Structures are given as C-alpha cells and as structure tokens.
Amino acid sequence: MIKIKKLHKSYPVGKDFLHVLKGIDLHIKEGEFVSIMGSSGSGKSTLLNIVGLLDIHDEGSYYLNGQKIESLDEKKAAILRNKFLGFVFQSFNLISYKTALENVALPLYYKGIGRKERQEIALNYLDKVGLKDWAKHLPNELSGGQKQRVAIARALVANPKVVLADEPTGALDSTTTDSVMELLKDINDEGMTVFVITHEQEVADQTDRIVTLKDGVIISDEITEKGKKTKHYV
Amino acid sequence: MKFIFDRDTWQEIYGSIRKNKLRTGITIIGVMWGIFLLVVLLGAARGMENNFNKMFGDFATNSVFIWGQSTSKPFKGFQEGKRIRLKISDANYVRSEIKGIEFVVPRNQSQGFVVNKFKSLTTGVYGDFPLLDKVQKKNLVYGRFINENDIKEKKKVCVINDDIYKQLFDKGEYPIGTYIKINDINYLIIGHYKNKRMGGGPQGGIHIPFTTFQQVYNQGENIGWIMVTAKPNVNIVQVEADAKLLLNNLHKVHPKDGRAFGSFNLGDRIKKITGFLTGMQFLTWFVGIATLIAGVFAIGNILLITVKERTKEIGIRRALGAKPGEIRRQIVLESVFLTMIAGALGIIFGGFVLMIIDTMWGHGEGAALVNPTVNIPVILIAFITLIVLGTLIGLIPAQIAVSVRPIEALRDE
Ligand SMILES: Nc1ncnc2c1ncn2[C@@H]1O[C@H](COP(=O)(O)OP(=O)(O)O)[C@@H](O)[C@H]1O
Numbered sequence: 001m002i003k004i005k006k007l008h009k010s011y012p013v014g015k016d017f018l019h020v021l022k023g024i025d026l027h028i029k030e031g032e033f034v035s036i037m038g039s040s041g042s043g044k045s046t047l048l049n050i051v052g053l054l055d056i057h058d059e060g061s062y063y064l065n066g067q068k069i070e071s072l073d074e075k076k077a078a079i080l081r082n083k084f085l086g087f088v089f090q091s092f093n094l095i096s097y098k099t100a101l102e103n104v105a106l107p108l109y110y111k112g113i114g115r116k117e118r119q120e121i122a123l124n125y126l127d128k129v130g131l132k133d134w135a136k137h138l139p140n141e142l143s144g145g146q147k148q149r150v151a152i153a154r155a156l157v158a159n160p161k162v163v164l165a166d167e168p169t170g171a172l173d174s175t176t177t178d179s180v181m182e183l184l185k186d187i188n189d190e191g192m193t194v195f196v197i198t199h200e201q202e203v204a205d206q207t208d209r210i211v212t213l214k215d216g217v218i219i220s221d222e223i224t225e226k227g228k229k230t231k232h233y234v
Numbered sequence: 235m236k237f238i239f240d241r242d243t244w245q246e247i248y249g250s251i252r253k254n255k256l257r258t259g260i261t262i263i264g265v266m267w268g269i270f271l272l273v274v275l276l277g278a279a280r281g282m283e284n285n286f287n288k289m290f291g292d293f294a295t296n297s298v299f300i301w302g303q304s305t306s307k308p309f310k311g312f313q314e315g316k317r318i319r320l321k322i323s324d325a326n327y328v329r330s331e332i333k334g335i336e337f338v339v340p341r342n343q344s345q346g347f348v349v350n351k352f353k354s355l356t357t358g359v360y361g362d363f364p365l366l367d368k369v370q371k372k373n374l375v376y377g378r379f380i381n382e383n384d385i386k387e388k389k390k391v392c393v394i395n396d397d398i399y400k401q402l403f404d405k406g407e408y409p410i411g412t413y414i415k416i417n418d419i420n421y422l423i424i425g426h427y428k429n430k431r432m433g434g435g436p437q438g439g440i441h442i443p444f445t446t447f448q449q450v451y452n453q454g455e456n457i458g459w460i461m462v463t464a465k466p467n468v469n470i471v472q473v474e475a476d477a478k479l480l481l482n483n484l485h486k487v488h489p490k491d492g493r494a495f496g497s498f499n500l501g502d503r504i505k506k507i508t509g510f511l512t513g514m515q516f517l518t519w520f521v522g523i524a525t526l527i528a529g530v531f532a533i534g535n536i537l538l539i540t541v542k543e544r545t546k547e548i549g550i551r552r553a554l555g556a557k558p559g560e561i562r563r564q565i566v567l568e569s570v571f572l573t574m575i576a577g578a579l580g581i582i583f584g585g586f587v588l589m590i591i592d593t594m595w596g597h598g599e600g601a602a603l604v605n606p607t608v609n610i611p612v613i614l615i616a617f618i619t620l621i622v623l624g625t626l627i628g629l630i631p632a633q634i635a636v637s638v639r640p641i642e643a644l645r646d647e
C-alpha cells in the first residue's frame with residue numbers, strides 16, 4: 001500500500017538546510033496497523049505528511065497504492081488525498097462553524113457526492129463512532145474524545161485506503177485515549193490500513209508494528225505481541 | 235457553472251459571511267454607497283436635464299435674437315448715437331445672405347390694455363407671423379395659431395396664452411370665438427395655447443397678425459426684433475456675428491460698431507447650460523465609479539483578511555480533498571456575491587431616494603427636477619461593471635488562499 005525507498009527530505013532554515021529525513025525505507029502492506037515512535041523532532045510528522053501528500057519529498061521514491069508519487073500538482077494531490085487518504089490530527093482540525101455531521105460529510109462534498117447521499121453516509125459513520133445523537137452539535141459542544149471520534153469518522157467517510165493519524169491521542173486523557181485506540185483497532189480489523197504517530201508506548205503497543213525513528217533514520221522496525229497474532233506476520 | 239446553483243456552495247458562503255457579520259456589513263456599505271451615489275446623482279442630473287428640455291423643448295434653441303439700438307461710432311457722415319430700427323427688408327436680407335439659416339422671424343411688440351367684460355390687464359401684445367409657430371411651437375389647447383389669411387387680410391384676431399386666459403376668463407369658459415378689447419379695438423380670439431413663456435424678448439401673452447399690428451400701431455416697415463434660427467449643426471455664434479455685420483452694412487453703421495444692434499444668443503446660452511449638465515454627468519460617473527472601485531477594493535481587502543484568518547480551515551479542506559480551483563472559485567464567488575448584494579442594495583436605496591426627491595422637488599410649476607430617473611441600461615452597465623470588478627478583486631485573495639501549501643496552512647494557528 002505504501003512503499004518508500006531511500007526517502008530524503010530537508011527544510012530550508014535560513015541559508016542552510018535542515019536534513020530531517022535521511023533515507024527512509026518503509027513498506028506498509030494493505031491492512032497493516034503501524035505506529036511510528038521517536039522523540040520530538042525526529043521527523044515523524046514530516047514522514048507522515050509526505051505519505052499524506054501534504055508535503056513533497058526531495059529524493060527517493062514513494063509509491064501509494066502502486067502509483068508512483070512524483071511531480072504532483074496540487075489538483076492531482078487533492079484528488080489522491082480525497083480518494084486514498086483519511087487524516088486524523090492531534091488537534092482534531094474540525095471546522096468550528098460546521099456541525100459534526102457537516103464536518104464528517106465534507107470529504108464527500110469534495111468527492112462530488114450529492115447532498116442527501118452525503119448526509120446519509122456521514123450519519124452512518126457518526127453512528128459507527130457512537131456519536132449519532134451528536135450529529136447536529138458544533139465541535140465546541142463536544143469533548144476532546146468525541147471530537148477525535150468525529151475526526152475519525154470524517155477520515156473514514158470517503159472510504160480511503162489508508163488512515164493517517166498524527167498523534168491522535170496526544171490531546172486526550174488515558175480513558176479517551178483507550179476508546180480512540182479501540183476505534184482505530186476496530187477500523188483496522190475491518191481491513192483498513194492505519195498509520196499512527198505516537199510517542200506513548202501504551203498506544204504503540206496496541207498497534208501491530210512499531211517503527212522507531214531517530215534523527216531521520218529508522219532505528220528499529222518490530223512486530224508487537226498483538227501483531228504476532230495477525231495474519232500479516234505469521 | 236453548475237456549482238453556482240449548488241445549495242452547498244451558498245451554504246459555504248453563508249457560513250463564512252456569518253462568521254464575519256460586522257466586517258462584511260461595513261464593507262458592503264462601501265460599495266453600496268458608491269452605486270447609491272451613482273444612481274442618485276445621475277438621476278438628479280437627468281432630472282435637471284429633463285427640466286431643461288421641458289422648458290426649451292418646444293423651442294428652436296439654435297437661435298439668436300437681434301434688435302436695433304443706437305450707434306456708438308460716427309460713420310459716413312452720421313454722428314454717433316443714431317437710432318437704428320430694423321426693417322422687414324433686413325429680415326429678408328439676413329435670410330437670403332447668411333449661410334446656414336433655417337428661419338428668420340420678424341416680430342413686433344407693444345403694451346396693450348386688454349379688457350374682457352369686467353376683467354382687464356396690461357400686457358405685451360406681439361405682432362407675429364405664422365412662422366413663429368415653427369420656432370416656438372405653440373401647444374394649442376383650443377383653436378389655431380395665426381395663418382397666412384389673417385396676415386393677408388389684416389384680420390383683427392388674436393391668440394392668447396394660458397396666463398392671459400386665466401386672468402380674463404372664468405375657469406372652464408371657452409374663449410374661442412369671443413371678443414376682447416385691446417386698446418379699445420375688438421379682437422376675435424382664435425387660439426389658446428398652454429406653453430410657459432421661454433426664451434428672450436419682451437414679455438407678453440397676446441399674439442395678433444403682424445400686418446394687423448403694423449396697421450394698428452402704425453409701424454410701417456419697422457420691426458421690433460428678429461429671431462434668427464440656424465440649422466441644427468450651424469454655429470450660432472458665427473451666425474450672430476455674420477448677421478450683425480450684414481446689418482451694420484445695410485444700415486450704414488461702422489463695421490466695428492458693436493452697439494448698433496443688440497442681441498441675445500439663446501443657442502450659445504443653452505450650449506453653456508448643456509455643457510454644464512454634461513459636466514455634471516461626467517463628474518457623477520467619475521465620483522460614482524471611483525467610490526465603487528474603492529468599495530470593491532474594500533471588499534477585496536476584507537476577503538484578504540478573512541482568507542488569512544481562514545488559512546487553517548482552508549488547509550483542512552485541502553487535506554480532505556478540496557482542489558485549488560474549488561477553493562479559488564468559492565472565494566471569488568463570495569466576492570461577487572458581496573459586491574452584487576451591495577450593488578443591489580445601493581440601487582434600491584438610490585431608487586428610493588430618487589422617489590423621495592421626485593415627490594419633494596419634482597412637481598408643480600417651478601419644479602427644479604423633472605422625472606429624475608436613471609436608465610435601466612445605465613444600471614445594468616454599473617451592475618455588470620460591479621460584478622466584473624468583484625470577480626477581479628476576488629481573484630487576489632483567492633490566489634493567496636491557494637498559494638499557501640496545505641501543510642503550512644494546517645500548521646497555521
Ligand atoms: N516547515 C518546516 N521548516 C523548517 N523546519 C521544519 C519544518 N517542519 C519541520 N521542521 C523541522 O524538522 C524537524 C522534524 O520535525 P517533525 O517531523 O515535525 O518532527 P516530529 O513530528 O517527530 O516531532 C524538526 O526539527 C522541525 O523543527
């Protein structure tokens with residue numbers, strides 16, 4: 001599903017360049033549940049943004065669903081994001097003046113799906129994350145855990161190939177963290193590829209595979225106890 | 235174009251406008267004010283023009299009045315101060331010698347004491363040819379104007395205007411066929427006309443045949459003044475100069491003597507007023523459009539600010555699959571929508587104010603403005619200009635909105 005080879009990325013800082021990713025090789029197959037760990041500044045978000053087509057890499061190659069990603073213009077990138085990718089952010093990134101339902105329905109709007117159908121599908125997904133009764137509420141009327149569940153529903157609604165989550169539990173307490181992780185596990189059980197950034201060991205342990213990043217290189221790539229029981233790694 | 239009719243498009247616009255109510259309101263006022271000014275000022279200018287046309291509409295305006303005065307230079311043995319009187323023959327010479335002349339109408343005038351039964355008044359009495367009706371169209375309520383037969387037979391007939399009618403007759407009385415006394419001579423009333431008196435020359439409201447006037451007032455070949463009307467595109471100032479030079483020559487007056495003949499150049503006077511009116515309209519357009527542009531810029535500016543404030547939201551939308559074109563057209567549409575709303579409000583308020591102006595100053599005898607209106611095409615042009623400007627100005631914030639990379643937009647706080 002995601003195939004990365006010798007990927008490099010640097011950011012211009014003043015006159016110099018900050019070399020953030022220094023040759024990443026990573027292969028994530030369809031249906032995997034992978035977490036990236038690493039200290040702050042190790043390049044986790046950078047990697048996820050490149051995978052999410054929100055940013056572009058400098059060197060190396062990246063294949064998403066078999067398609068080589070290179071010299072994409074913004075329009076093509078938007079179409080691919082809409083088609084293949086669902087995003088979950090640490091700060092939820094819900095649109096404040098739209099209801100939970102409208103937020104969830106937004107990717108379908110950009111997919112060109114009609115209003116009625118959109119609302120139906122969105123309501124289904126809200127139901128799936130247990131928030132059907134909150135459909136008409138604005139984000140500021142929801143708790144942190146609820147917001148993140150709305151965001152997950154939004155990430156899923158367009159039926160993507162991969163869900164990308166950048167520290168989805170970073171702003172949540174431990175109980176809500178567990179419920180969000182449960183939700184991600186359920187999604188994965190249904191066959192969705194899930195790619196999560198975290199710096200919490202307990203969170204990482206609930207995934208099937210932990211990739212550890214340090215100073216822009218992968219220093220370890222291990223299957224968890226849970227992972228050893230799944231079909232991907234037996 | 236389908237997206238224009240899409241309910242979601244408008245919901246998006248509504249959502250973003252609702253978030254910035256006050257600011258949106260204030261910027262709308264800018265554009266509104268511009269088009270309001272345009273409508274009201276153009277309407278007022280039109281009202282003045284209409285008023286002007288009403289006053290001179292029945293008048294051959296490309297005209298000059300010329301009368302005899304006294305010489306101011308000695309010439310060919312004559313002392314200065316010689317009294318000059320125009321003759322019928324002068325009128326014929328002017329008509330045949332000067333280029334570009336349409337009509338030359340000789341006229342006479344004298345004071346008359348007029349009596350009808352128990353009512354009386356003193357007014358100017360004119361001796362006129364039927365031709366007068368050509369250069370100062372008489373809107374006859376009843377009867378007819380003087381004709382050739384009246385001239386030939388020196389008939390004792392007269393045509394009166396509405397002022398005279400009102401003073402000599404009771405309301406609703408039919409004047410035609412009745413006799414009035416002018417300086418103790420009976421005249422049969424043959425016509426009653428309605429125009430307001432306009433243009434140069436002495437005041438008065440009764441016209442009798444020129445020949446009758448000659449006989450009754452013992453004028454011989456003398457005439458009071460001539461009204462010279464040039465063809466529409468002929469320069470009336472030149473005609474005036476040529477005619478005066480010719481008359482100086484005919485009356486053996488020094489060619490440089492500018493006092494021997496007096497004149498009032500109606501055409502020149504009217505040209506100055508229309509020039510002023512055109513200037514007014516030009517100024518109106520200038521002020522209106524400048525205000526409009528300023529208003530549209532304000533809208534562009536506000537959109538720029540909202541776009542900056544919405545950077546993160548736009549980033550989220552793009553992460554969810556919004557194409558740059560979709561973001562762009564949304565912002566442009568917002569701009570066009572705001573300018574259109576503002577424009578429509580401005581036009582409505584402008585029209586409303588014109589209605590008020592019309593009821594306050596647009597009616598009655600001395601109305602300053604007649605029918606102050608603005609043409610639909612003018613409104614359409616202004617409106618279309620507004621939409622075009624709104625589109626163009628909206629392109630700037632739209633471009634800025636998509637020029638931020640999604641990843642940077644998402645990082646925005
Ligand atoms: N747009 C950017 N410009 C410059 N430096 C950046 C940019 N984005 C990230 N960085 C730097 O790259 C490094 C890696 O960042 P990031 O991938 O966000 O790390 P992590 O998510 O692992 O904390 C950090 O040192 C960060 O300051």
Ligand SMILES: [Mg+2]
Nearest residue numbers: 044045046166
């Ligand atoms: Mg990070």
